[in-house]
Amino acid sequence: MQKTSLVILLTGVVALGMWGISDYMAHKGEAYGNVERGQSIAEQTCLRCHTKFEGDPLPDPNVTNAPALASFGQRWPLENLEEALAEGITVSHESVTMPEFSFTPETIADLLSYMDKLTQKANEAAKQ
Numbered sequence: 001m002q003k004t005s006l007v008i009l010l011t012g013v014v015a016l017g018m019w020g021i022s023d024y025m026a027h028k029g030e031a032y033g034n035v036e037r038g039q040s041i042a043e044q045t046c047l048r049c050h051t052k053f054e055g056d057p058l059p060d061p062n063v064t065n066a067p068a069l070a071s072f073g074q075r076w077p078l079e080n081l082e083e084a085l086a087e088g089i090t091v092s093h094e095s096v097t098m099p100e101f102s103f104t105p106e107t108i109a110d111l112l113s114y115m116d117k118l119t120q121k122a123n124e125a126a127k128q
Contacts, residue, residue, distance in 0.1 A: 038114025073119025
């Protein structure tokens with residue numbers, strides 16, 4: 001009986017957390033999803049291996065296959081990353097494993113807002 005209650009409680013907590021992330025992204029560009037905070041998060045975490053744009057010099061020569069952050073939004077809706085960022089992305093390529101990061105709904109919204117801005121810049125550059 002206690003296990004069932006715990007499972008129901010945990011399911012509710014996860015659902016509430018995912019609703020919060022979706023709510024943040026639904027309002028990006030408003031009071032939610034601060035681009036400047038997202039840039040800071042990216043600089044502390046993502047940009048150790050990833051570049052901002054395709055063709056930028058790689059920050060770590062040992063990591064040769066980390067896609068540019070701007071390319072994520074060109075491939076699929078950035079909201080698709082919400083759950084993976086909330087649960088901790090675990091990706092391995094060749095001999096390199098991506099570090100596991102812990103993000104809150106607010107930091108996810110900030111990071112995705114920044115990635116959206118990079119995607120917009122990349123799309124504008126591609127049109128020229």
